[in-house]
Amino acid sequence: MLRSVIGGLLGGLALFVTGFIFWGTPLSAIAMSRADDQASANLQAALAQALNASGTGVYVIPDPSTAQGTILYGRGPVAQIFYNSSGFPVMDGASLIGGLILSLIVGLLIALALRLALPDFVSRVRAAVFFALAAVLWMDIGQAVFNHAPWGYILYLAFSDFVGLALAGLVAAKLMESRATVTGADTLH
Secondary structure, three states, rough: HHHHHHOOOOOOOHHHHHHEEEEEOOHHHHHHOOOHHHHHHHHHHHHHHHHOOOEEEEEEEEEOOHHHHHHHHHHHOEEEEEEEOOOOOOHHHHHHHHHHHHHHHHHHHHHHHHHHOOOOHHHHHHHHHHHHHHOOOOOOOOHHHHHOHHHHHHHHHHHHHHHHHHHHHHHHHHHOOOOHHHHHHHOOO
């Protein structure tokens, strides 16, 4: 069990590092669209004026819950805005610490599931890869399918999530493999 815990923690660390590589470095520019400085300032002022009364939240613009909003939504342009009424640093230390803790918990859960459900390394590897693929198809690609989210961003997100989750599972599976299993596998005929 100790090997599973260590594997889960190291798998979670691999998940965190993978996320940082994809989203905390200039690679993230692959997924993002950019507005110039003036357009950004104009949009930020419009957001502050229009949404501050409601506060932090996720907004669908225009709101299709009314007849007028449905008409405007059909005409476009449309947006889904993750709005935070207060600023925070681009590289927020608190979110990095929270993200590290979350990735360690996810790594432990992956390792626990692999250990409890599957008896051998090969089965654990297969399960880790297929569950990572199923998760990103449903949770990430589903956003483009159901919500018309931009495919470029979604494919980058899905790829980064798949690599991180699969890597976490592979690390956990490898580290929970016992020496007896490895030695025994070498002597089987």
